[in-house]
Amino acid sequence: MESSPDLKTRREFLRTGLLGGSLCWTLPAFLNRTMQSLHAEADGALVQGITGKDGNILVVLQLAGGNDGLNTVIPVGHDEYLKARPKIAIRDKSALLLDAKTGLHPALAGLSAAYQDGHLAVVQAVGYPNPNRSHFRSTEIWATATDENQSSSTGWIGRYFDNACQGCDAAVGIALAGQTPQAFAAATPKGVLYQGNWGGGGKKKHREASLQIEADGSMMMEDEDGDGPAGGSIGDIGGPSSQGKMSSLDFLERTEMDARVSQQEIAQASARAKNAVPYPGSRLGQNFAAVARLIAGGMPTRIYYLSQGGYDTHVDQVGAHERLLREMGDAVAAFLADLKAQGNLGRVSLMTFSEFGRRLKENASGGTDHGAAAPLFLAGGAVHAGLHGKMPSLEKKDLNDGDVQFNVDFRSVYATVLEKHLGVKSAPILGRSFPLLGAYG
Amino acid sequence: MIATLPSSAWDRAKAGQLLQRAAFGGTPEEIDQLAGMGPASAADLLLGPKALGEVTPPPNVLKPGLTEQQRFLRKKLRLLPPKDRESKARELYRAVRAEQDRRLTEIRGWWLDRMAHPAMAAREKLVLFLHGHFATSAEKVRNPIMLFRQNQLFREKGYGRWHELVLGVAKDPAMLLYLDGSKNRAGAPNENFARELFELFTLGVGNYTEQDIQESARAFAGWTVGWPRKPGEPEDQENTPPVFIDRKNWHDTKTKKIFGQRGSFDGEDVVRLALSQKAAPIWITRKLWRFYTGWVPEGGLQAELAEEWSRLDGEIRPFLKAMWTHPSFYDPQHAEDRVKSPTEWLVGLCRQLGGPLPAPALASNMLAELGQKLLEPPNVKGWDGGITWINTSTLAKRYEYTSWIVAGTRGMQKLAGMDLNRLAIESGLREIPPPLLMDPNTPVTKPAMEVSEKDLRLEAARKARTLLAISPAPVGQLVDPGERRDPSKLISVLTDRFLCGYPMPEEKRKKLMEGYGTGPMTDASIRKLILALVQSPVYQVT
Numbered sequence: 001m002e003s004s005p006d007l008k009t010r011r012e013f014l015r016t017g018l019l020g021g022s023l024c025w026t027l028p029a030f031l032n033r034t035m036q037s038l039h040a041e042a043d044g045a046l047v048q049g050i051t052g053k054d055g056n057i058l059v060v061l062q063l064a065g066g067n068d069g070l071n072t073v074i075p076v077g078h079d080e081y082l083k084a085r086p087k088i089a090i091r092d093k094s095a096l097l098l099d100a101k102t103g104l105h106p107a108l109a110g111l112s113a114a115y116q117d118g119h120l121a122v123v124q125a126v127g128y129p130n131p132n133r134s135h136f137r138s139t140e141i142w143a144t145a146t147d148e149n150q151s152s153s154t155g156w157i158g159r160y161f162d163n164a165c166q167g168c169d170a171a172v173g174i175a176l177a178g179q180t181p182q183a184f185a186a187a188t189p190k191g192v193l194y195q196g197n198w199g200g201g202g203k204k205k206h207r208e209a210s211l212q213i214e215a216d217g218s219m220m221m222e223d224e225d226g227d228g229p230a231g232g233s234i235g236d237i238g239g240p241s242s243q244g245k246m247s248s249l250d251f252l253e254r255t256e257m258d259a260r261v262s263q264q265e266i267a268q269a270s271a272r273a274k275n276a277v278p279y280p281g282s283r284l285g286q287n288f289a290a291v292a293r294l295i296a297g298g299m300p301t302r303i304y305y306l307s308q309g310g311y312d313t314h315v316d317q318v319g320a321h322e323r324l325l326r327e328m329g330d331a332v333a334a335f336l337a338d339l340k341a342q343g344n345l346g347r348v349s350l351m352t353f354s355e356f357g358r359r360l361k362e363n364a365s366g367g368t369d370h371g372a373a374a375p376l377f378l379a380g381g382a383v384h385a386g387l388h389g390k391m392p393s394l395e396k397k398d399l400n401d402g403d404v405q406f407n408v409d410f411r412s413v414y415a416t417v418l419e420k421h422l423g424v425k426s427a428p429i430l431g432r433s434f435p436l437l438g439a440y441g
Numbered sequence: 442m443i444a445t446l447p448s449s450a451w452d453r454a455k456a457g458q459l460l461q462r463a464a465f466g467g468t469p470e471e472i473d474q475l476a477g478m479g480p481a482s483a484a485d486l487l488l489g490p491k492a493l494g495e496v497t498p499p500p501n502v503l504k505p506g507l508t509e510q511q512r513f514l515r516k517k518l519r520l521l522p523p524k525d526r527e528s529k530a531r532e533l534y535r536a537v538r539a540e541q542d543r544r545l546t547e548i549r550g551w552w553l554d555r556m557a558h559p560a561m562a563a564r565e566k567l568v569l570f571l572h573g574h575f576a577t578s579a580e581k582v583r584n585p586i587m588l589f590r591q592n593q594l595f596r597e598k599g600y601g602r603w604h605e606l607v608l609g610v611a612k613d614p615a616m617l618l619y620l621d622g623s624k625n626r627a628g629a630p631n632e633n634f635a636r637e638l639f640e641l642f643t644l645g646v647g648n649y650t651e652q653d654i655q656e657s658a659r660a661f662a663g664w665t666v667g668w669p670r671k672p673g674e675p676e677d678q679e680n681t682p683p684v685f686i687d688r689k690n691w692h693d694t695k696t697k698k699i700f701g702q703r704g705s706f707d708g709e710d711v712v713r714l715a716l717s718q719k720a721a722p723i724w725i726t727r728k729l730w731r732f733y734t735g736w737v738p739e740g741g742l743q744a745e746l747a748e749e750w751s752r753l754d755g756e757i758r759p760f761l762k763a764m765w766t767h768p769s770f771y772d773p774q775h776a777e778d779r780v781k782s783p784t785e786w787l788v789g790l791c792r793q794l795g796g797p798l799p800a801p802a803l804a805s806n807m808l809a810e811l812g813q814k815l816l817e818p819p820n821v822k823g824w825d826g827g828i829t830w831i832n833t834s835t836l837a838k839r840y841e842y843t844s845w846i847v848a849g850t851r852g853m854q855k856l857a858g859m860d861l862n863r864l865a866i867e868s869g870l871r872e873i874p875p876p877l878l879m880d881p882n883t884p885v886t887k888p889a890m891e892v893s894e895k896d897l898r899l900e901a902a903r904k905a906r907t908l909l910a911i912s913p914a915p916v917g918q919l920v921d922p923g924e925r926r927d928p929s930k931l932i933s934v935l936t937d938r939f940l941c942g943y944p945m946p947e948e949k950r951k952k953l954m955e956g957y958g959t960g961p962m963t964d965a966s967i968r969k970l971i972l973a974l975v976q977s978p979v980y981q982v983t
């Protein structure tokens with residue numbers, strides 16, 4: 001048969017395709033030669049040479065769809081809370097207590113353990129003035145770090161790249177997501193996408209069903225990855241990227257160049273390292289495992305971005321929300337354990353966020369509608385563990401249109417992470433100064 | 442009046458651009474035909490007749506299946522002893538899921554075939570736009586029939602009035618499930634649909650208030666899904682999918698205040714009120730223009746488009762023609778601004794090569810990897826489009842898949858990123874039978890030999906690899922013997938075919954010619970040349 005010459009041809013095509021061969025006509029010849037010689041060098045050479053290998057790292061986890069903050073960090077035994085949520089409230093006994101009045105959702109055992117170990121900070125009631133309840137607009141506000149009535153073509157992480165990482169490799173930011181997060185949009189585009197096992201030859205794990213059999217034999221059939229029925233209409237939110245002043249064609253040419261270098265580089269770094277602990281089989285768990293390998297493999301990346309969809313729990317939220325939180329908590333716990341084993345826990349911080357929290361009062365479908373402020377988590381070896389900010393008041397007079405008011409502006413969290421963890425000045429990135437939190441050191 | 446491009450300004454380059462943007466591209470002969478007839482006739486030819494001819498649905502999608510029978514099977518499950526329930530429930534779930542995936546794959550393949558058909562391409566392009574605009578995902582709406590019917594709604598009403606279409610979507614069972622409208626009733630309003638109707642479908646952020654949403658949700662109360670009942674007969678839930686039902690006893694008849702007006706409005710009123718807002722013609726014409734040109738209209742052009750839309754009373758087919766014959770549609774400043782979506786890229790490439798589309802399961806998984814899983818948009822906003830199609834990962838994959846399509850996949854042991862077992866299930870090459878749910882006391886005859894899951898997977902992967910393999914593109918038929926002998930001529934012919942006359946700089950042409958001798962070129966060399974043209978940034982824009 002013709003299989004062996006064909007295979008050879010295939011390999012040639014692959015090289016032409018991914019790395020650019022002699023026929024490539026979009027890249028200047030000198031650059032092309034440079035690329036090829038780089039590829040020819042020994043595995044480690046490319047990565048080792050880049051500075052910043054030992055710098056601090058931020059991992060951002062987006063909980064897309066609007067996570068129900070009040071059922072994540074529970075105001076334990078609070079009257080207003082119990083009254084507003086007769087069907088879905090987490091009752092006192094099951095919450096994992098952080099202090100006498102505050103507890104975590106019972107599915108967050110992984111985070112509770114991190115809290116006990118001193119690796120988890122909870123920032124209460126994070127939000128911004130005049131909250132917008134549209135998924136897309138509010139996600140955009142968080143991504144661009146602008147005031148509610150302003151807009152920006154660049155994201156806060158993109159401005160960090162522009163300000164602090166001029167001349168860095170494109171892989172200074174890596175998103176494990178379907179599309180480039182809007183937060184990465186920069187004047188000079190940076191950041192690459194990495195999708196799990198691409199190019200590594202591994203097999204993609206297909207969604208596994210998670211079944212819960214109720215006492216009467218009825219079933220809940222939903223996907224473990226949380227994009228399933230629980231997720232409602234919001235799976236992933238990416239949002240527009242910015243191409244600066246480039247035309248689409250220029251943008252494509254630049255992306256092609258980044259792809260040639262970074263895909264190879266990432267695959268090599270990922271192959272160099274192994275995970276020290278087992279991870280959950282969920283997509284989120286596997287993505288965290290991949291990030292841990294990239295960190296261990298010596299990537300010069302400063303920002304990793306992951307996303308978990310499915311938090312838009314308008315309907316029957318109890319089981320769905322529990323599953324999402326369990327998936328998240330277990331994945332984060334494995335990640336922290338892995339970093340600890342690697343000896344990298346001290347230089348990595350994880351920050352979660354969601355575009356908004358949900359309304360205090362449950363709705364008639366056993367779910368919750370779009371709300372405003374909500375807690376977020378910071379995790380890692382360098383965080384100052386504990387509760388930051390105040391548990392929000394749930395008194396009617398203190399609510400904003402039925403929603404929790406913010407105490408901490410989300411840009412204070414960004415500013416703290418930028419200054420205390422990534423070691424850069426935050427005002428040029430965020431447009432002005434925001435009060436810092438005591439969440440580090 | 443809206444500006445139109447004079448026939449004197451019409452040329453082959455514009456005809457090629459129109460074919461790519463309005464439809465899915467095509468052959469040099471098709472471009473010649475359009476170029477020979479003037480912009481208005483070219484637009485008419487692409488659009489085809491207003492009336493949708495007979496549509497033959499994909500053969501298996503409309504048959505009742507496990508999705509409908511699920512609730513009955515679940516009842517049976519409950520009769521099992523608890524120890525058997527979980528494993529049987531798991532088996533049932535796998536079987537239902539597999540059947541749904543197979544049917545969804547069938548719809549995707551069927552739809553892609555229509556896109557690749559020259560006479561249907563423009564209408565199907567609009568259906569693709571509408572699918573992204575009124576995004577509804579199989580991830581939540583599992584029932585393939587409902588998604589097929591929604592897709593067909595876009596096809597039937599897409600050339601008609603916007604008002605009718607929006608109303609059709611508001612009553613569409615898949616949409617009612619996707620945005621929870623089906624749960625919306627008096628006393629328990631669900632705002633999800635009303636919010637997206639204003640924010641994403643008709644007006645855009647800033648053109649409505651939270652109160653407009655809340656009161657509109659009440660007006661929609663009672664629009665839900667259910668099973669039709671013939672007099673004297675029970676509902677046939679086992680064999681039919683749910684349809685739109687207007688439940689009178691769920692209506693909220695109290696007064697509402699929407700967009701400053703008071704009345705005991707219902708859903709039809711909300712659609713009418715929303716579309717009479719000033720923002721309505723701007724919102725939809727902006728989105729249509731961006732979809733077809735890749736850039737956002739501003740100022741005078743935006744006003745001109747909105748005005749034309751209003752003049753046409755929201756009639757979509759003539760508006761498409763007005764856009765396609767507008768001088769700005771061919772603005773040379775934006776000639777490189779429109780990024781091909783994965784679907785456009787795939788269908789267009791196969792059309793230009795004169796070869797078939799990859800098998801449905803392979804094609805739809807390729808598109809999914811490239812960021813456009815048909816019938817499963819990422820969220821209710823649909824795909825952002827433009828440069829968001831492109832990132833380091835998707836571009837590398839596009840190039841990889843390009844080589845699969847041009848050179849074929851025969852002889853490859855693995856298809857990177859593809860789960861061959863999944864492909865086999867989605868193609869019906871591997872059956873996932875539902876569990877036997879019999880009375881536990883009935884003796885079950887065990888099969889003589891148990892086959893392990895691992896063996897089944899391996900067998901399925903082997904089948905998928907051989908039966909779904911892509912053949913090398915028939916490039917021999919694209920060139921004649923004279924062109925084979927003349928590399929310079931060959932390059933011109935292929936550039937015209939794949940880049941629609943994109944002017945190639947002389948140095949690049951020289952570079953392409955390097956390494957080719959004087960003898961006639963083999964098919965393999967022609968494939969290499971084609972790859973050099975289409976594995977390039979410029980091929981990704983139209």
